[in-house]
Amino acid sequence: MTVSASTAPPQDEAPAPAPDRAQTSATTSTHPRGPAPAAAARKRRGADTRALTQVLFAQLKGLEPGTPEHHRVRGALIEANLPLVRYAAARFRSRNEPMEDVVQVGTIGLINAIDRFDPDRGVQFPTFAMPTVVGEIKRYFRDNVRTVHVPRRLHELWVQVNSATEDLTTAYGRSPTTSEIAERLRITEEEVLSCIEAGRSYHATSLEAAQEGDGLPGLLDRLGYEDPALDGVEHRDLVRHLLVQLPEREQRILLLRYYSNLTQSQISAELGVSQMHVSRLLARSFARLRSANRIDA
Structure with a gap:
């Protein structure tokens, strides 16, 4: 079988020695995907951002506000420090508010901090800007989200x-x-x-939303229903008001007739009067009640 010269190893080339355990361990610990290099990379990015911020503020100080160059440097400052806004916004993830909205509000606080920052005071810009960014986000939740x-x-x-x-x-x-x-x-x-x-x-909970975890129906299904007897509340109050205006014996006759459901003969036996007299008293009571009924009037 013929082997191509481009793929066949040279005859005089010795095999590469296997790496020892210490070398393998060192290689693994310095792998770019390991935790230590990632932390070091974040520190380098933070240091680079702080250095860039100092340079941009030094440039911004010598520029006239409102000029195109001033706008350009100010925009570069905002863009360079947006990670600070995202870091502050992450503290409010539990509020169930879209993170894009929170970042936008925090960016307003960042812009306000940039406009007010004085690099000659010797304070690092992140230290100065963080309370302003967080305060703007808290004000947003206080005034707009509730x-x-x-x-x-x-x-x-x-x-x-x-x-x-x-x-x-x-x-x-x-x-x-x-x-x-x-x-x-x-x-x-x-x-x-x-x-x-x-x-x-x-946040308000929807009445139709199912209750999480307890397996119960929504709040709407557990609320009280409309009582059909509510329609008669006004009438019952009116009847009570009119009954007290009748003589005691006529009140008793009406109660026996319409609350105890007794017949006129049973009422006559109860009161010791004739059935005809009971009928006349009922008719007279109805006439008085109708004349005093303020709804019909």
């Missing part, structure tokens, strides 16, 4: 209640009571309960 608008004082107190709850849970090893939270913050228990209720107002 289904029920909560007063600002109550919202700020709600943040304190949450912090106190976490601290007391760590200290006691259990969930604190309302009185313990109130004592910690030196507020009333009613204010604590109001804050807890305010914290539930971010």
